[in-house]
Each structure stands twice: as C-alpha cells, then as structure tokens.
Amino acid sequence: MRAGLTRKTVYNLFASKDEIASQLIARAEANDVPYRDRIEAGGDVLPLLESVFLDSARWCLANPSLAKLALAPVERPSLEPPPDRPSFQRLVRDILILGQRQGVIRKDDDPNFMALVLLGIYGQAMLSVLAGGQFTDDEITHIIRIVVEGIGERSSRRGVLSQNSRDLAQIDPA
Numbered sequence: 752m753r754a755g756l757t758r759k760t761v762y763n764l765f766a767s768k769d770e771i772a773s774q775l776i777a778r779a780e781a782n783d784v785p786y787r788d789r790i791e792a793g794g795d796v797l798p799l800l801e802s803v804f805l806d807s808a809r810w811c812l813a814n815p816s817l818a819k820l821a822l823a824p825v826e827r828p829s830l831e832p833p834p835d836r837p838s839f840q841r842l843v844r845d846i847l848i849l850g851q852r853q854g855v856i857r858k859d860d861d862p863n864f865m866a867l868v869l870l871g872i873y874g875q876a877m878l879s880v881l882a883g884g885q886f887t888d889d890e891i892t893h894i895i896r897i898v899v900e901g902i903g904e905r906s907s908r909r910g911v912l913s914q915n916s917r918d919l920a921q922i923d924p925a
Contacts, residue, residue: 783842796850797895803842804873804891811877812886819881822874830863840866856899869898 789799811818821839832841844866850856856865876894880886 783837786842786846790845790849793849793853796846796853796855797899799846799849800843800895800899801892803846804895805888807839807873808877808880808886808891811881815881818877822878822881828867828870830861830867832863832866840870843870850899869895872898 786799786803789802811822828840832838832844844862847856847862847865847869851858851862856862872894873891876890
C-alpha cells in the first residue's frame with residue numbers, strides 16, 4: 752500500500768469492510784466544494800445538475816464496487832439528507848432549492864422529495880450501466896430533462912382532474 756500500512760493494519764482500523772467502503776463513499780461525497788461554489792454564485796441549475804450527475808457517473812464507472820454500495824445502500828435514505836455529514840443527497844437537494852429560487856424547478860413540492868425521486872431514477876440507471884449496460888453523457892442529460900420537465904404531456908388544463916380521476920375520487924372505500 753502507498754500509505755505504508757499493511758492490509759492487516761487497515762482492517763484493524765475499521766470494524767468491517769463495509770465500514771471502510773462507507774468511509775470511502777463519505778469522503779467522495781464530501782468533495783463537493785466546486786459545486787457549492789457554483790450554487791453560491793447562483794449558477795444555472797440545469798448545467799449544474801448535469802455536471803454533478805456526469806461527474807458522479809464517471810466516479811461510479813471508475814469505482815464500480817463502491818458505486819454499487821453507494822447506489823443501493825443497506826440503510827435506505829430518509830426524506831432529509833443525513834444531518835451529520837455532507838452527502839450527495841444534500842448536494843442535489845440544495846441545487847434543486849437554487850432551481851426553485853431561479854424559477855426553473857417547481858416550487859410547489861418539497862425539494863427533499865424531488866431530490867429522492869431524481870436520485871432514485873439516476874441510481875437505477877447507473878446500476879443498470881454497472882451491470883453491463885451502456886452509458887453516454889447524453890443519457891444523464893436525458894434523465895435530468897425528463898425528471899425536471901416531467902413525463903406527462905403538457906396540458907392547458909393543468910390542475911383539472913380527468914373524468915376517470917374524478918370518478919375514482921368519488922369511490923367510497925367503505
């Protein structure tokens with residue numbers, strides 16, 4: 752090892768291999784200063800999201816074993832990012848908050864929830880790539896566009912329930 756530590760010494764410093772992996776993932780997540788600088792400067796949200804997710808995808812491809820653990824953690828994420836450390840979830844949430852301020856991201860929903868939705872879709876896409884799928888920068892851009900713009904067709908009747916929705920809403924569950 753380059754640090755002059757034996758494998759045994761490293762394993763003695765941690766309770767398990769999972770703890771080593773968790774620490775490596777946390778260290779990667781804490782490396783968010785360039786993105787934070789762009790948030791503070793009020794950078795354009797969509798290119799910022801693309802940059803964050805493209806850099807993450809490249810990290811995943813360079814570190815597939817760690818990426819699988821990061822993308823499908825044993826402990827499922829909660830609605831709020833972990834309060835005690837930097838996290839990818841917090842970074843994405845903060846970018847979405849910036850987007851709400853800029854009028855690019857909807858303001859009528861919780862940015863914590865929207866971050867989990869975006870991260871869930873991205874996580875599944877990256878797990879597929881790590882299982883042998885293909886990856887291009889355009890795919891990340893496409894995921895962000897679909898999530899930000901939505902999958903439903905634009906309608907001039909936004910907010911108006913369809914006849915089927917009204918019928919379902921009137922059904923008495925009792």
